[in-house]
Amino acid sequence: MTAACTLGLDLGTSSAKAVVTDTEGRVLAQAAAGYAVTSPAPGYAESEPAEWWGAVTGCAREAVRAAVRAGGGRPAAIGLSGQMHGLVMTAADGRALRPALLWADSRATGALRAYRRLTPGALARLANPLAPGMTGPLLMWVAEHEPGTYRAARWALAPKDWLRARLTGEVHAEPSDASASLLYDVPGDRWDLEVVGALGLDAGLLAPLLPSAAAPAGHLTARAANELGLPAGIPVAAGAGDTAAATLGSGIGLGEVQLTIGTGAQVIRPLAGAVSRADAGVHLYRSATPAGWYQMGATLSAGLSLNWVREVMNASWEELYASADRPGRPGRGPIFVPHLSGERTPYCDPALRGSWTGLSLADDRASLLRGALEGVAFAIRDALHALLGEDRPPYLRLAGGGTLAVGWRRLLADVLGLPLYAVDVPAASGRGAALLGAVAAGLLSFDDIAGPLAPPARLVAEPDPAIAASQAERHARFRRIVSVLQPEEEGAA
8 A cells, every 4th residue: 555645845946846755754756946036136036936836836746756656655735835035926816916026135125214113012023133035125115116016916925825825726824934024923923913004014915824834724726736747635734934844854853953055044943932032133933833933043145155156157066065175274265255145144234245355376266166165154153153142052953955065064064163963854845844734634743743753863074173263263354354344334234
C-alpha cells in the first residue's frame, strides 16, 4: 500500500519550489522553477504573479511525478510557504491588478514618516523596526501613487496568500505573515485596526485571519487541480511565511539559534512568548506553530549582494565559493560592505550603500571575491549581535541553499566565532510547508514534527581561534566603514 504524502509549495523571491514528503517527514522529491525579479526604477523590486503561477504549476507537476516514481502516492494535502512582507493587489476574483511589490523594494521609504507619527503605544504593538519593504508601507505607496489601482483593489495579500487564493478560490491571511506586515498588533495577535486607520488605509483590504499556519484554508479547486495535475478537493493549509516554515522544517527548538542564507540571511531564535527588541533592529513574528513566536535579525545583503558581485566580475558561483579557500592576508585585503540595497538589522536604513575599501596593487580577482564573502559574513555578524547581544550560544545551526560550500562554512565559523551545525534537510521551507499540509489534513501533529521527525544536525565547521581573533579586528574596521557610509539623518529610514 502506498504511504500518504503531502506537497509543500514554497513561493520564494526568485524561484518556486515544490517538495513532496511522506508522513515521516522524508523528502521524496523536489523541483524548482525560476522567475524574474524586475526593477523598473531604482529601489524597485517587482514580480509578475502570473509568472509565479507558471513556475508553481510546472515544478509541482515535476515533483509529484518524481515522488510517484520513488514509490510515493499523489499528495493528500498541500501546504504553503512564501516570501514575506510583499504585496499583491487583487480584484475580487483574485486577479492581480499590478506586479507584486517585494520585500527588497525601498520605494515606500517616505511612508515611514507616517509610521513615526504613530503613538508610542501603537509603535509598541507593531513590535518591529520600520522598513519600507513591508506590506503596510508598500500599501501606502500604492494608495498615494497609484490611486486607481488602490480603488479597484478588493484585497491586499501577502504573496503566499495570493497563491492560496489561486489554489482554493478562498481568501485568507494567517499570523506568521500578517505579523510581518507592520499592520499587525503583535502582542494582541490580530490586525491592528487602529494603526490601519491612523495610516489612512482601508481595513477592508485585509484578508480575514485564520488561527494558525496549519489551519485548513479550503480545498483545491477543479481548475487549479487540472493545472497542477492533482485530484480536486484535497485540503490546503493556511501555510506560513518562508522563515517560519523553514524554522518548522528544520526542527529548530527553544534555546537554539539558526542561520539561514539565501537571497537574504536570517538569524532566528524561537521564543515561547512575544518579546520585542525593535530598538535593536530585531524583528518579532508569529511562528508556524499555533502559539509560538520567533525573533529574527535579518540582513538583505547575502545572496542578493553575492550575485551582484558574481555578475559584475563575470564569475561563476563555483569560482566565488572557491575563493573562500584562498587564505586571506592577515589583517589586510579589501573590505567589502554588501549593503547595496540598504540594510535591515541592525541599521534599518534603506539608504545605506556598499563599498570596497582598502584596495591595493596586491589585490586580484580572487581577493575581491573572497572579500565579498567576508563582507556578507560581517553583515551576518552584525545581525547576530543585535539579536543576542553578549549572550553567545554554544553553537549555531546552519540551513539554506547558500550554506553548502565547505570553504564558505569555515569562513562563516571564523567570522562568527561559533561552531556551525548543518541541518540535514534539503529544502527547509518546502518541507515545513508540506508538514503544515499534513497537520491540516490530520496526518500529523505538531508533537510529531518537533519530536521524532526533527532532522539531525552535524558539525561542519569550527572557528580557528587565531583566525577568529583576526576576523574580529577586521569586523571592527568593517563597522567603522559602515558608519562613514551612513547617510545624513534626514535621508535615513
